Amino acid sequence: MQPLAYRDHAFLDSDEARPLRILAEYHEPLARFTAQHIQDTVVFFGSARTLSREDSTSVLERLRAGAPDGTGTPSDEDVARAEAAVEWSRYYEEARELAKLLTAWSLALGTAHQRFVVTSGGGPGIMEAANRGATEAGGKTIGLNIRLPFEQGPNPYITEGLHFEFRYFFMRKFWFAYLAKSLVIFPGGFGTLDEMFDILTLMQTDKLAANIQIVLYGSEYWNRVLSFDALRDAGAVNTSDVRLLDRADTPSQAFELLRSHLTGHHLPPAGVPTPAVPEIAKTRF
Numbered sequence: 407m408q409p410l411a412y413r414d415h416a417f418l419d420s421d422e423a424r425p426l427r428i429l430a431e432y433h434e435p436l437a438r439f440t441a442q443h444i445q446d447t448v449v450f451f452g453s454a455r456t457l458s459r460e461d462s463t464s465v466l467e468r469l470r471a472g473a474p475d476g477t478g479t480p481s482d483e484d485v486a487r488a489e490a491a492v493e494w495s496r497y498y499e500e501a502r503e504l505a506k507l508l509t510a511w512s513l514a515l516g517t518a519h520q521r522f523v524v525t526s527g528g529g530p531g532i533m534e535a536a537n538r539g540a541t542e543a544g545g546k547t548i549g550l551n552i553r554l555p556f557e558q559g560p561n562p563y564i565t566e567g568l569h570f571e572f573r574y575f576f577m578r579k580f581w582f583a584y585l586a587k588s589l590v591i592f593p594g595g596f597g598t599l600d601e602m603f604d605i606l607t608l609m610q611t612d613k614l615a616a617n618i619q620i621v622l623y624g625s626e627y628w629n630r631v632l633s634f635d636a637l638r639d640a641g642a643v644n645t646s647d648v649r650l651l652d653r654a655d656t657p658s659q660a661f662e663l664l665r666s667h668l669t670g671h672h673l674p675p676a677g678v679p680t681p682a683v684p685e686i687a688k689t690r691f
Contacts, residue, residue, distance in 0.1 A: 452532025452592030505539030537563035
C-alpha cells in the first residue's frame with residue numbers, strides 16, 4: 407500500500423520536500439523548547455578539538471612512554487602537539503567552570519521558566535565542556551548538533567530531550583541566535599569564527615531585536631588571530647561595531663560580565679513578576 411505522503415521517507419528525503427525539512431527544523435525544536443520551558447539561552451562557541459586536562463595529559467603521557475599501543479615511536483612533532491594540547495586544555499576547564507557558575511546563578515533566580523540555559527553545538531571540545539559544566543551545576547543544557555559526514559557525535563552531557571540534530575547549517579544558526587541573550591566565544595577555528603561573525607553581522611545590521619552580548623574569551627589567543635582595531639582604522643567598521651565585543655580571560659571575569667548584562671537587560675526589575683508564558687527571544691529575521 408502506498409504510504410501517506412508525510413510518511414513516505416523517499417519523498418521526505420527528496421529535493422521536492424526540502425521546504426518541509428526546513429520547516430521541520432523550525433517547528434520540531436520550537437515544540438521541544440516550549441515543552442521544556444526554555445525561555446532563553448547563553449551560547450558557548452569554541453574549538454571541537456580542545457581536550458579536557460585529563461584526556462590531554464593522558465595522551466601526552468602515552469606518547470612520552472613511547473606509544474605502548476604498538477604504533478611506533480612518536481616523533482618530536484607528535485610530542486610537541488600533545489604538549490600544546492595540554493596547554494590548550496585550560497580553555498576546556500575554564501569553559502566548564504564558567505558554565506557551572508552561570509547555571510548555578512540562573513537556577514538560584516527561581517524563575518518559572520528556564521532562563522539563560524547553557525547551549526552549545528553539541529559536539530566535543532569546548533561544546534562538551536559547556537554542557538558538562540551546566541550538568542555538574544544541576545541545570546538543563548542544550549546541544550544543537552549538525553549532521554556531518556566526518557565529524558561529530560553528540561557529547562554525553564546534553565539534557566535528555568534537548569539534543570537536536572540539524573541537517574541544515576542555517577537552521578542550526580537560526581536557533582543559536584533565536585534564543586540567545588549572550589554568547590561566549592572561546593578560542594576556535596573556522597567554525598567558531600563563522601558563528602561569531604554571523605551573529606556580529608546580524609547585530610551590526612540591526613537584525614536582532616534582543617540585546618545580545620558577545621564575550622570574547624582568551625585575549626592571548628584572539629589578539630594574535632584578530633585585529634578589530636585594524637578594521638576600524640581602515641574604515642571597514644565603525645568604532646561602535648568594535649564595542650559590540652566584551653573581553654574576558656578568567657571564568658570569574660566572564661561570569662561577572664554575563665551576570666551584569668543579563669541582569670541589566672533581560673531580568674525584570676525587582677517586584678515585577680515574570681510573565682506566565684515565556685516570550686521567546688524576538689528577532690527581525
